[in-house]
Amino acid sequence: MLAIFKLDKQGGKERDCIAVARDLAARGHEVTVLTTSAEVAGIGDLRIEKLRTRGFANHVLLREFARAVIAHRQRAGSAVLLSFERIPGADYHYVADGAAILRDWRLLAWPPRRRTRLALERALFATPSTTGLFFLTERQRDEYFIAYDFEPSRATVLPMVLHDDRYTAARHLGATDWRADLRIPDDALLAVSVAVDPKLKGVDRSLAALKLYPKLHLVVAGSDSAWLHRHVVRHDLETRVRIVPYVSEVMDLIAAADFMLHPARSEAAGQVIGEALLAGVPVLASAACGYAGEIERSGAGLVIPEPFQHEALVNGLASMIDTLPAMRAAAAARSQSLHQHRGAWLSAVAEQLERGAAQA
Incomplete structure (x- = not known):
């Protein structure tokens, strides 16, 4: 039950x-x-x-x-x-x-x-x-x-929580040409944020830092809130920020980006971090995210320390951009490792419940 x-x-x-x-x-x-x-x-x-x-x-x-x-x-x-x-x-x-x-x-x-x-x-x-x-x-x-x-x-x-549909999607990446659909310039860098609650996930922090990197574009998936639109306009970023709903092809969208940007204010775990790594995409996240340790252990991205400071995010973006090839290679390696442990979290839950039922 x-x-x-x-x-x-x-x-x-x-x-x-x-x-x-x-x-x-x-x-x-x-x-x-x-x-x-x-x-x-x-x-x-x-x-x-x-x-x-x-x-x-x-x-x-x-x-x-x-x-x-x-x-x-x-x-x-x-x-x-x-x-x-x-x-x-x-x-x-x-x-x-x-x-x-x-x-x-x-x-x-x-x-x-x-x-x-x-x-x-x-x-x-x-x-x-x-x-x-x-x-x-x-x-x-x-x-x-x-x-x-x-x-x-x-x-x-539990092992990292990743759902089966994400694994299935990760084996068929590239079905949608998101960069072309979103009209991202060929020479631009693209970051992605998946945020149903954009404030909690720190999208405003991302927008404030984005102003300093004119070649960097951002796609935000999951929210079409007035709050989010106001912040995009406030920072004069209408030409470099795309806002899309939470789509079924979210793994394809993540894979289309050069890296994920996730400076969340609070995040018990952060499954989107795992989804990015599964897609072979490095992550720049705040230490407030529970899965921040996965980024550090794999070397597939950078973690901004707490308490959050705007300068740390700005510097983190610079480091991410400068070392992107190495970060993407580390993310690809972590993706292979995650594929080998598909369903491990579900097995851990089920086996514990089965032992409990046997003892009841």
Whole structure:
């Protein structure tokens, strides 16, 4: 049994939930996904059960969802419950976000909201909870450990999370000539940013630095927000920035670029970093990204240290441009390595759940 608040939100956590559900079903397990909303195309192969929750504020709905999931699990007698939300009492929890207790709450300081979220988190992570924890990165695990001092044996750090459709797309790159379609000059360098939430992913930071490199163009995929358009106009970059929706050929779009630009403000992992490396494209990212370590270990790009400084991004762009051939060679090597470990993260989740079911 898997539990996620809104499956149709279709963010990274929701895509991971669907992938885990399908992998478990392919292994022969009976899988049910509990949610409040599932208006998603292409999931007719999954067994979905919608739970009703009451309340107006989001934190109240999350609390009621947690209670409803536990009650449903008790009635159904499911062997194992994997939560993708903070649900105290779950057997396993997929940790898709950073620790709420370490968050800067200045903009989210309404006391009931903070109190509810922290209470759910504490009940899930702190002793005496025995919930098994799947972390996306070692840094994420360490941050939660510092906050809650849980038993280390509860934690599993997953291999890089990359979905099967990305691997399939990576083997057929070049189907779309994005440079020609976007009218990028032949002598121009092209950077790509994949950002459904452009502010969180630091696109404004990228635009501010782009002004200093007249040969550098940028394509931003995933958002058509007024905020993004205002920043492009503010920096007088209308001729060098292309804004496109999140497209199914996103791997082709990434591969068309010389490098990815991802100076995010917050990023628990950053699957787009993995997708770029899978496509053989180096990445310039902020140290706030959980997968920043993958860039450093592979040599396929550069990492801007925290706290973020504009000058560091400007200098990072200069270094990236100067060493681009070597960076692209390192990214190509990392791509080959990633292909050899296709599906490793799904196997790690499934095998842990299977052991838990056997012990139940």
